[in-house]
Amino acid sequence: MGVRETRLICPLCGHPLPDDTVVCPGCGANLALAVAVSQQRSLRRGMTALLSTSPTHVEQLVPRLGDYLIANGYVTQADLQAALERKGEHPEALLGQILVEMGVIRRDTLDQVIAHQILELQVALLESNRTLEARVQDRTAELETALVKLADINKLKSNIIANISHELRTPLTHVKGYSALLADGDLGKLNGEQHEAMGAILKAVGRLESLINDLITYASASRGEIAINPDPVPTRGLIDQVHERFDALARAKGVELITALEPGAEVVQADSEKLIWVLLQLVDNAVKFTPGGGRVGVRVELIDQRVRFRVADTGIGIAADQIPLIFEEFRQLDGSSTRRYGGTGLGLALAHRIIEAHGAHFHVESEIGRGSVFEFTLRRPAER
Ligand SMILES: Nc1ncnc2c1ncn2[C@@H]1O[C@H](COP(=O)(O)OP(=O)(O)OP(=O)(O)O)[C@@H](O)[C@H]1O
Ligand SMILES: [Mg+2]
Structure with a gap:
């Protein structure tokens, strides 16, 4: 009964592993132990506290060992059920150990299966890290593009504001000039009411003018053109x-x-x-x-x-x-x-x-x- 085929390598020396071995042909290390040691080392880095309170056994490093053994044809559902019942009576006992004691699986086969499962997890982890890195790179590139677009839009906004403000200023100059002439009576004498109305018009023109000037200053300021003459x-x-x-x-x-x-x-x-x-x-x-x-x-x-x-x-x-x-x-x-x-x-x-x-x-x-x-x-x- 062979372990499912995946491209696995020894975590210690990187030698490719045949699928039915418990010993690395490259460095001769016991794979179950080598994997456990390498996993423990990496886990310890971030989880020293956790590890110090929970002693590990290689079997504890693999999730859902029972399901894995059934899925790969090492034990039957009935064997697993019986083992789980025993575990119910002795919660501290490990499932793999119970299966070995029941004679359902050999110790070395169990070690091989656990080592293989851990290696599979490691491969999956490396793959997911690679995917994550690629996604981060993609997102960074997208953000950079968005930033460039935003800067372009901002520039466009300033240009539009500058152009429109300049266009508004020309007719406003005429409105202002003729209003002043009218208000001063240069184009005919005004009665009191007309004079008052012209006053209101001139005031509004003044407000409009200062708003347009603000917009022009804003547009040139946002293009970095603010010049100071101290x-x-x-x-x-x-x-x-x-x-x-x-x-x-x-x-x-x-x-x-x-x-x-x-x-x-x-x-x-x-x-x-x-x-x-x-x-x-x-x-x-x-x-x-x-x-x-x-x-x-x-x-x-x-x-x-x-x-x-x-x-x-x-x-x-x-x-x-x-x-x-x-x-x-x-x-x-x-x-x-x-x-x-x-x-x-x-x-x-x-x-x-x-x-x-x-x-x-x-x-x-x-x-x-x-x-x-x-x-x-x-x-x-x-x-x-
Ligand atoms: N002295 C203040 N007390 C309370 N809020 C203020 C005061 N000064 C500014 N603000 C707040 O900050 C905002 C921005 O002020 P800002 O002078 O840029 O714009 P504005 O006065 O609304 O319009 P504008 O100055 O273009 O006529 C105001 O709308 C107001 O909400
Ligand atoms: Mg203000």
Whole structure:
């Protein structure tokens, strides 16, 4: 009665094994023991603790020995049944040992069968490792392709945004120009109502223009084209612009706007146009997300010989796990269709890029219902 044919090799020397031997023709090792030793070694590496509490016997290394013996014609169902009944009476006894004692199978045949079964398991394990490795390689290649596609799509998105924004700007310039002429009465005198309407149109045109400019800046920033031209910038002028832009709006909302310029922080080294843009975005958010009765503070101060900008509010706040998300493009935390707050979700994404381009970064602290603090620190101009 031969053991089923598989291409097996000795686990010690790698010599091919004929199918009816218990001794390796290559190195002369007893295969049952050699296999047990090699299995134990590899198992021990990961399972030292487990092995130390459960002493092993070669037979314990093979699953469902009884089924295997029947399937390969070594014992009959009746023999196995009888052996299992004996095992029921002596649970600590090993099934193979019982079969040997019953005279159903010879000791050396049993050893040969166990060795063969273990070798089969080893082959299966190697095969499944190979399959797994191949699958990991396939998946890695798929992910790399997906990543390249994603980068292409991202580039396409930036290009589309840039092209459309530029196309929008041309007709808008005409709308703006003619509206200004109309509003100034250059194309005929306007009555009070018409004048008011033109005021509303011009305001809306202004908003549209700044949105288009943001989109253009965003598109060039995402192509890595953000250029910084740093110069000494007087911070008083920045604070004045914040006041000019937000005083009336904050007051109308019932929000108190407080600004402070501390000694030593009068001048900062930065791209003035971009820096004011960032500050206005932060204050715009602070005022927008702070309900009436709240406060928005803008402070410029000297910390460790650097100029720190700090915009703090007592508004709705941001959950800790959401803070990293607010710097993503087009990300708004209240993105539902019933959004109470306006905007496109570009402000902080661009602000973040601009501040990084200055070699600095944002620091944000916030608590839901209590308010938020946005900070960044820039260099002072080099002393002459
Ligand atoms: N001071 C703040 N308090 C609470 N939430 C804020 C504050 N600043 C930003 N956020 C959250 O971060 C999101 C992203 O801000 P961001 O300035 O990028 O976009 P936006 O203000 O919604 O739109 P945009 O700035 O383009 O007009 C906001 O929609 C809001 O959910
Ligand atoms: Mg904003």
